[in-house]
Amino acid sequence: MIDFTFTEEQDLFRKAAREFSETKVVPKIGEMEESGQVNMDVVKALGEAEMMAITIPEEYGGLGLGYSARLIALEEIAKDSCAVAMMLQVFALGNEPIIKFGSDEQKKKYLPGLASGERLATVGVTEPTGGSDPSGGRTVYKKDGDDYIINGRKCFITNSHIADTITVLAKDDENPKAFSTFIVEKGMAGFKPSHEEHKIGMRGCNTGELTFENCRVPKENLLGVEGKGMRVAMSAIGDVGRGGMVGCSLGVLNACLEEALKFANERILYGKPIIKLPAIQDKIAEMKLDLEIGRLLGYRAAALQDQGVRCDTEFAMAKFHTAESAQKAAKMTADIHGGYGCMNEFAITRYLRDAFVLGPSAGTSDIMRIIIARSAM
């Protein structure tokens, strides 16, 4: 029998995430919006609230709760701050290749610190040549004794300047078809976060470039099998990355709907609240419908992921729908606000800017269409 309800425990996860977001994230949104910088109090609170531990197995200091619980947490946090949810979702991207492909030694060395929030993670795949086709990347490695030497540049890396542990994809200098993934640690000679981006939205979530200039990585930091690194890196970007973006998008979509309802109930026009107008109700209905469809797509994909079933197409559909819907909802909510929708005092302007960033993150809608079409062909 298909059961579309959340369990009692999942309801409690949602409540825990909501309480966390309201008490630890919401008070910092103003500061993050103003400075555009990561708020380290929020990062510390994320660690204390075990948010980084959700998908890490219990034997390595995590909670082992899986991807549905992660999606619940991300949705609730993104409803208040898409920037914080984005930061959190990318911590998991950095963790995932170690969880899936790390040796026992690597797991013991890195995962407990990543679960507690003592160490922060990210993944370095995207390059100026693109992120959706990582085979075109130009970052290379070559063997030097027992070490590897990495040279190249990664861009649009979320958490670039705060991460301590970065899983990096690089191409064999002598074999352009062979890729390997390495665990690079902050402070390694030849590695540095370089340019920091100033994004249109998700202010408070750091994005930037990573530069590798003869960065020496010991062989112990090779993740998985040499030459088979594409699979390792894609384990992060694929289902986990898109699943995370579904959480971020659902949060923004839900926030837009609530903000639209609040404003439309308070704004009086022609002697009555504008919520009474059919034109406004059409928008509300569309947002509500999109939210429910997005949840059905997203949580189904996460449930499959929890079962270890292949779910790349399901996540592509969920990511496509939720990101597009969040952008549409932000525009509709701004329209409902009229002139107020252009004023920074109103949260909708933040949702508009944040929604814009949802599109390209973890693959544009066009890339999602390609994945979906391929599965149908």
Added chain:
Amino acid sequence: MFKIVVLVKAVPDPKRASEIKIDPRTKTLTRADVPLVMNQLDKHAMEAALELKTQVGGEITAISMGPPPAAAILKECLAMGADHGVLLSDRAFGGADAYATAYTLAKGVEKIGSADLILCGMASSDGSTEWVGPELSVFLDLPVVTGVKEIAGSSEQWWQVKAHIDNGYRELKVKLPAVMAVTRELNTPRNISFSGIIKARKKEITIWDFDALGVPKSSLGLAGSPTIISDLRVSESKREVEMIEGTREEKAEILVQKLADAGLF
């Protein structure tokens, strides 16, 4: 072992207060459309219990009276760190006023066994009578302190507390076992944690119905309630807007005069 019992109540979510309607026939709140949450002041009572457990050890039992969905708030208590949950649930308990509620809860506390300290919120956000704690203390023949804003310390069985009164507070010594009804000033309730939720998997919620309590039906629910709500209305408030004209100085002067006339300073 030091035993703490915390009384908790499931109330309609105050954040959705505008959706709570009054049934014109029964004069009760129609709760079906609004999700139930733990009464906020009861969270402060839970937090106090958890802090005391850290200091002096012991175990915490959270108890609630309500329909089956109220079990969700007991699960929340277990996730916060309570050791046991007890739900008193039966149609016979329905329609209880504060007196019958306190009586039923007192019978539940008796059935749990000995309790050194019984904590509850000072009031519930829906009924707001502030009677349940004191009435329960009468049924259990225990001392009660209401308006507890600080539990300052203990020596042997005497506990020092600060309790809120209008324009100040009083310092009291109370001998345990006792009932304390707490205010929001007492502490900041912790958020429930994911690992707390996992730990709660192993904790049971016990459900006791009318038969389990073994008391006459006439003392429970509507039948056992000496008070009834004869009327309940939504209060309406209106704001009047008056634009003050003139120069800045003139406007300030007029505003000050108006505030003074209104007795605001």
